[in-house]
Amino acid sequence: xxxxxxxxQYLKQLERYLARLDKTEAQEVLKxxxxxxxxxxxxxxxxxxxxxxxxxxxxxxxxxxxxxAYVAHITNGAPLPAGFKAIQKVKQGxxxxxxxxxxxxxxxIAFALFFTAGAKVIMPDSVGTWSAGDGYSLAVGFFAAxxxxxxxxLGVWFIPIATFSALLVITLTRKVLRVLKDNM
Amino acid sequence: MTADExxxxxxxxWEVQLRKGTLELVILAALQxxxxxxxxxxxxLQSFKSAAITEGTLYPLLDRLKREGIVDxxxxxxxxxRPRKYYSLTATGHHKLADLITLWxxxxxxxxxxxxxxxxxxxxxxxx
Numbered sequence: 212x213x214x215x216x217x218x219x220q221y222l223k224q225l226e227r228y229l230a231r232l233d234k235t236e237a238q239e240v241l242k243x244x245x246x247x248x249x250x251x252x253x254x255x256x257x258x259x260x261x262x263x264x265x266x267x268x269x270x271x272x273x274x275x276x277x278x279x280a281y282v283a284h285i286t287n288g289a290p291l292p293a294g295f296k297a298i299q300k301v302k303q304g305x306x307x308x309x310x311x312x313x314x315x316x317x318x319x320i321a322f323a324l325f326f327t328a329g330a331k332v333i334m335p336d337s338v339g340t341w342s343a344g345d346g347y348s349l350a351v352g353f354f355a356a357x358x359x360x361x362x363x364x365l366g367v368w369f370i371p372i373a374t375f376s377a378l379l380v381i382t383l384t385r386k387v388l389r390v391l392k393d394n395m
Numbered sequence: 396m397t398a399d400e401x402x403x404x405x406x407x408x409w410e411v412q413l414r415k416g417t418l419e420l421v422i423l424a425a426l427q428x429x430x431x432x433x434x435x436x437x438x439x440l441q442s443f444k445s446a447a448i449t450e451g452t453l454y455p456l457l458d459r460l461k462r463e464g465i466v467d468x469x470x471x472x473x474x475x476x477r478p479r480k481y482y483s484l485t486a487t488g489h490h491k492l493a494d495l496i497t498l499w500x501x502x503x504x505x506x507x508x509x510x511x512x513x514x515x516x517x518x519x520x521x522x523x
Binding site: 244249271 | 433455458462480
């Protein structure tokens with residue numbers, strides 16, 4: 212069982228690093244390597260050797276290195292002139308920053324919405340949505356000195372609406388992150 | 396590092412370079428009129444001192460050869476055993492092998508010629 216865990220963990224990591232390949236291509240690579248590993252394990256068993264998955268995996272090298280060899284034709288389809296490497300690095304850096312900034316932005320908004328929904332349950336009078344300035348401005352939030360209660364717009368509806376909005380923001384953020392990751 | 400160790404290291408480096416340079420030829424030669432799956436091919440290569448490579452080198456290389464149309468791959472299921480991916484040469488692969496064989500044989504001839512004709516005799520230089 213332990214041997215199988217080691218193998219599955221290796222294949223899982225490899226799958227992650229193969230994300231740049233087409234899904235079908237990546238599955239094909241994984242299928243072949245998996246087939247090899249289990250074949251080699253069986254051969255060890257038949258020849259009465261110690262069954263050692265780690266020794267077999269060692270021949271494949273680190274999952275990241277192995278995946279790099281498979282995606283090399285995508286990352287360097289045409290060799291870049293000297294000096295261009297630095298530019299590529301900067302570009303990659305920007306994408307990574309953008310990725311994490313997007314994650315922080317989206318998830319913090321979702322967290323704030325969840326938090327206000329929770330706060331509404333505990334302190335219904337201090338949390339809510341108010342209209343001020345004859346409908347020209349809208350205030351959503353958590354106030355120490357609340358607006359007059361009769362102007363609060365949503366009442367208990369605030370809770371499902373804020374929760375739903377939070378879930379929507381999470382879904383959208385994840386979608387955007389997936390697109391960013393594919394282009395990283 | 397002692398002189399012996401240094402020499403051993405240089406020799407090892409040369410072996411690695413040589414293996415790298417001839418790897419494609421070795422794989423094509425192994426697949427000449429023969430269909431093998433990855434593990435079979437690996438075991439075959441590992442049985443030769445000068446062609447012993449690892450899984451991590453073989454599989455990505457086969458992937459590249461397949462993309463270049465030099466080898467063809469086919470999943471085959473025999474009986475109850477899990478399916479295996481068998482490789483064989485394409486027509487392009489056979490042509491490529493013929494080209495590599497010519498280069499290899501020329502290279503061996505040239506080196507052997509030099510080895511067979513040590514100094515101080517002057518050798519005629521071609522093209523002069």
